[in-house]
Amino acid sequence: WELHVIEGLEGGRFALYTKMHHSQVDGMGGMRLLQRMMSDDPARRNMAPVWCTGLRDAAPDAAPDDRTGPKIGAFLRNGLGQARDTVTAALALAELGWKAAQGEAGATPYLAPPSILNRRIRGKRRFATQHYALARVKAVAKAAGVTINDVLLGLCAGALRRYLLERGALPDKPMTASVPVSVRPADDDSVGNAISFIFADLHTTMDAPLARLAAIAASALRAKDDLQKLPQGAVDNYTSLLMAPYLAQLLLGIGLVRRPMNNLVISNVPGPARTLYFNGARMEQFYPVSLVLDGQALNITVVSYDGQFNLGFTGCRDSLPHMQKLAVYTGEVLVELETALGLQATPAETVSA
Numbered sequence: 001w002e003l004h005v006i007e008g009l010e011g012g013r014f015a016l017y018t019k020m021h022h023s024q025v026d027g028m029g030g031m032r033l034l035q036r037m038m039s040d041d042p043a044r045r046n047m048a049p050v051w052c053t054g055l056r057d058a059a060p061d062a063a064p065d066d067r068t069g070p071k072i073g074a075f076l077r078n079g080l081g082q083a084r085d086t087v088t089a090a091l092a093l094a095e096l097g098w099k100a101a102q103g104e105a106g107a108t109p110y111l112a113p114p115s116i117l118n119r120r121i122r123g124k125r126r127f128a129t130q131h132y133a134l135a136r137v138k139a140v141a142k143a144a145g146v147t148i149n150d151v152l153l154g155l156c157a158g159a160l161r162r163y164l165l166e167r168g169a170l171p172d173k174p175m176t177a178s179v180p181v182s183v184r185p186a187d188d189d190s191v192g193n194a195i196s197f198i199f200a201d202l203h204t205t206m207d208a209p210l211a212r213l214a215a216i217a218a219s220a221l222r223a224k225d226d227l228q229k230l231p232q233g234a235v236d237n238y239t240s241l242l243m244a245p246y247l248a249q250l251l252l253g254i255g256l257v258r259r260p261m262n263n264l265v266i267s268n269v270p271g272p273a274r275t276l277y278f279n280g281a282r283m284e285q286f287y288p289v290s291l292v293l294d295g296q297a298l299n300i301t302v303v304s305y306d307g308q309f310n311l312g313f314t315g316c317r318d319s320l321p322h323m324q325k326l327a328v329y330t331g332e333v334l335v336e337l338e339t340a341l342g343l344q345a346t347p348a349e350t351v352s353a
Helices: 027-037 068-101 134-144 148-166 209-228 232-252 324-340
Strands: 002-009 013-019 125-133 176-182 195-201 264-269 298-305 308-316 349-352
Touching: 027 264, 125 134, 125 324, 134 148, 134 209, 134 308, 134 324, 148 176, 148 209, 148 264, 148 324, 176 209, 195 209, 209 324, 308 324
Parallel strands: 176 264, 264 298
Antiparallel strands: 002 013, 125 308, 125 349, 176 195, 298 308
């Protein structure tokens, strides 16, 4: 991983731009790593440089185990468990396919409508941000009877609808998003990868913001229920089987001739609820810069921090002209939802690069 120090910002401030390979850390792990780098004590000094923070705590040395019998037994048990979990995951995917054939599955992987988001990407990126008070998003979620993550999906769906309508490029079928879901046990303090995915119908063919939000919430709830039915050991196998066709298409260079697995990735990463400091310097804001792949030219990720709800829009510059408009439209959709629910609306701040 890399860390760049950006100096000379207004008011004597500086920024840290961190790049990490996704094979090493997921969103939740990244938040834990961030909290190891920083401190919630503004008076703390002589802190080690942030690039000295390890991905995991050092484990104490353990005495070698030379007993062959227990090792063979554990190997056989693990092998049988893996086989059972793989079968369980395969059956879950088969059930999802059967529901899709019967029209009962909602958003289904590899059945997303083709769109301008699902083209081959080039090397240059656009990045835009949107910043809200987390309290506003919570108020919308409470008034609408949905989750914060549902509100995020609703904001993105409304913004995408408006952006694509302006370009005459809105698919005539609802677009879908894959949403990373943390499957990390509550007592697991590692910072590695522990995620799976659900697929949510964004209902981009619907114009009414509140009705669209309710439909999105129902789709996401159904997808989460299906994932939660799986035993813990089968989730990794389910995720691997789910991603295998898409990864194979990327490796073979045929990722654009099949129906897209999804139209984009939308991710919600809960961050620290308290203010963090580094040697007395307050971290003012945190924005996520995520990755895009061939056939997935847009990623929208939000990180909450200290009462903030900070969105990062990462897109292929060539595939998505004027991508910063998506960030602006997301803020406008939030105001629409607040107005429809009788809540006080406040403009948001947008930055693009």
